[in-house]
Amino acid sequence: MRVVLQTWTSAQVRAAEQPLLAAGVPLMERAAFALHVHTAAALRELRGGVAGARVVVLVGPGNNGGDALYAGALLARRGVAVHAVLTATRAHEAGLAALLRAGGRAVQLAEPVDEVAALAAGADVVLDGVLGIGADGSGLRGVSGALVDAIVARGRPYVVAVDLPSGLGVDDGRRDGVVLDADLTVTFGAAKPCLLLPPGARAAGRVVLVDLGLDPAGAPEVVRLDPSDVAALWPVPAPDAHKYTRGVLGVVAGSRAYQGAAVLTTGAAVRAGVGMVRYLGDAGDAVVAAHPEVVVGHGRVQAWVFGPGVSPDDAGQRRRIEYAFEHVLERGEAAVVDAGALELLPPHVGPHAVLTPHAGELARVLTLRGEQVDRAGVEAEPLRWARRAHELTGATVLLKGPVTVVAGAHGAVYAQADAPAWLSTAGAGDVLAGLLGALLAGRVDDVHDDPSLAAALAATAALVHGRAAHRANPDGPISARAVADALPGTIAEVLAG
Numbered sequence: 001m002r003v004v005l006q007t008w009t010s011a012q013v014r015a016a017e018q019p020l021l022a023a024g025v026p027l028m029e030r031a032a033f034a035l036h037v038h039t040a041a042a043l044r045e046l047r048g049g050v051a052g053a054r055v056v057v058l059v060g061p062g063n064n065g066g067d068a069l070y071a072g073a074l075l076a077r078r079g080v081a082v083h084a085v086l087t088a089t090r091a092h093e094a095g096l097a098a099l100l101r102a103g104g105r106a107v108q109l110a111e112p113v114d115e116v117a118a119l120a121a122g123a124d125v126v127l128d129g130v131l132g133i134g135a136d137g138s139g140l141r142g143v144s145g146a147l148v149d150a151i152v153a154r155g156r157p158y159v160v161a162v163d164l165p166s167g168l169g170v171d172d173g174r175r176d177g178v179v180l181d182a183d184l185t186v187t188f189g190a191a192k193p194c195l196l197l198p199p200g201a202r203a204a205g206r207v208v209l210v211d212l213g214l215d216p217a218g219a220p221e222v223v224r225l226d227p228s229d230v231a232a233l234w235p236v237p238a239p240d241a242h243k244y245t246r247g248v249l250g251v252v253a254g255s256r257a258y259q260g261a262a263v264l265t266t267g268a269a270v271r272a273g274v275g276m277v278r279y280l281g282d283a284g285d286a287v288v289a290a291h292p293e294v295v296v297g298h299g300r301v302q303a304w305v306f307g308p309g310v311s312p313d314d315a316g317q318r319r320r321i322e323y324a325f326e327h328v329l330e331r332g333e334a335a336v337v338d339a340g341a342l343e344l345l346p347p348h349v350g351p352h353a354v355l356t357p358h359a360g361e362l363a364r365v366l367t368l369r370g371e372q373v374d375r376a377g378v379e380a381e382p383l384r385w386a387r388r389a390h391e392l393t394g395a396t397v398l399l400k401g402p403v404t405v406v407a408g409a410h411g412a413v414y415a416q417a418d419a420p421a422w423l424s425t426a427g428a429g430d431v432l433a434g435l436l437g438a439l440l441a442g443r444v445d446d447v448h449d450d451p452s453l454a455a456a457l458a459a460t461a462a463l464v465h466g467r468a469a470h471r472a473n474p475d476g477p478i479s480a481r482a483v484a485d486a487l488p489g490t491i492a493e494v495l496a497g
């Protein structure tokens, strides 16, 4: 099975289909055949065999319904009792005829939906072929929506989504209105962004990509890095490296009242393998006690981390950050801008500044720049708002969440889902900031040559951070310090491939 790591927009997919359709390549037949194979495999796993199973096919008005109907026909020929539920006034004619010829049955959906909902809820598998890449992203409306609600209320059966869970925002992962969550998504030709992007991606379950011979043009819209990508991105020291060539990271974090943030940020940077860490602030004693490697005070640096544990009333740290913003970004030094530094960000910076907000903080960054959005709005459309913040500030934006979204220069977008939910704990963000700072310090010259590299490094940091959390304690509570402590081993592991 291929793991989905790159996705293309519906427009890119349609354009890639055109030459094949013009050449008479039977794309729908191929898609339907693969869909039937994966559905049969699910049936075997669920009930030990295919013949005698009950499958309900939810059929929408377009070709997505066509795929589902043809797959239903193939299943019917293997002895499956197949019921098609036609959710719209039109359905793919040839697909419907094929199903009926194979012995399947079809009902037109109408209110009340109870009887059909009971049929679907009692099926071994429901194939969701209501909407595919033609969906407008507003969820399932009218009687289709009522049916899905009624199925879920009865206890959702095993659901196979055809191409994508119907009703998701195909290119942006939006989940507005009713969507039927799937256990398995069989996606055709090229994976779609909604299969990686929050919040929609969770509705997809396991994703299987069916190769139809498509060759989409242009860069993929959304990318997910996997560990095999990290070696090419990590600043692995050359044999003749010394601490200054490996990068020096300046950290303005924490305060006398919030010493922990300074300790965690510097500790993560030290463990991520930077040449040297310089700390500026009032928590120097605690930092050096925890990490004797850290040097306190000014000096030449290549990259910075600003803001972890810096509170709005900390005049000293705010002054340092404001001063640094005036000088260091112009000098070309890279910076991670986190927590308390976010609201001090100048109006416009370059992609070598990487913002690391969570949804609430990003909403604040945006509202300070005239956008009308709150935390819930950011959570509903993380990609849209991360991109908007990139446009408005020029910075690379790493939006933290259950799936971390990164938007950077040249349209670079990453969606990383590496972290266990246990990682949502105090201090985890400080560790991420230190880790990312170390990466930027090691590759700042390359970031200037290719500004989109900052986004790739941010995604790398999210990947390593998430994997370090798994390494620290795979299935239970994790402290931020344990994540930092797990960094050296995690980095060695991913670099070993």
Ligand SMILES: NC(=O)C1=CN([C@@H]2O[C@H](COP(=O)(O)OP(=O)(O)OC[C@H]3O[C@@H](n4cnc5c(N)ncnc54)[C@H](O)[C@@H]3O)[C@@H](O)[C@H]2O)[C@@H](O)CC1
Residues within 6 Å of the ligand: 017, 021, 027, 028, 029, 031, 060, 061, 062, 063, 064, 065, 067, 130, 131, 132, 133, 134, 135, 136, 137, 138, 139, 140, 141, 162, 163, 167, 188
């Ligand atoms: N183009 C091709 O050759 C191929 C297409 N394939 C399948 O075709 C699908 C795309 O087919 P279509 O372009 O017909 O699009 P869909 O099957 O997604 O249907 C889109 C239609 O649904 C309606 N619609 C959109 N949003 C709605 C909403 N929220 N509520 C209710 N109705 C809504 C609109 O009338 C729209 O025309 C793909 O997802 C894939 O499953 C595959 O068979 C592979 C080959």
Ligand SMILES: [K+]
Residues within 6 Å of the ligand: 064, 128, 129, 130, 131, 132, 161, 162, 163, 164, 165, 166
């Ligand atoms: K679908």
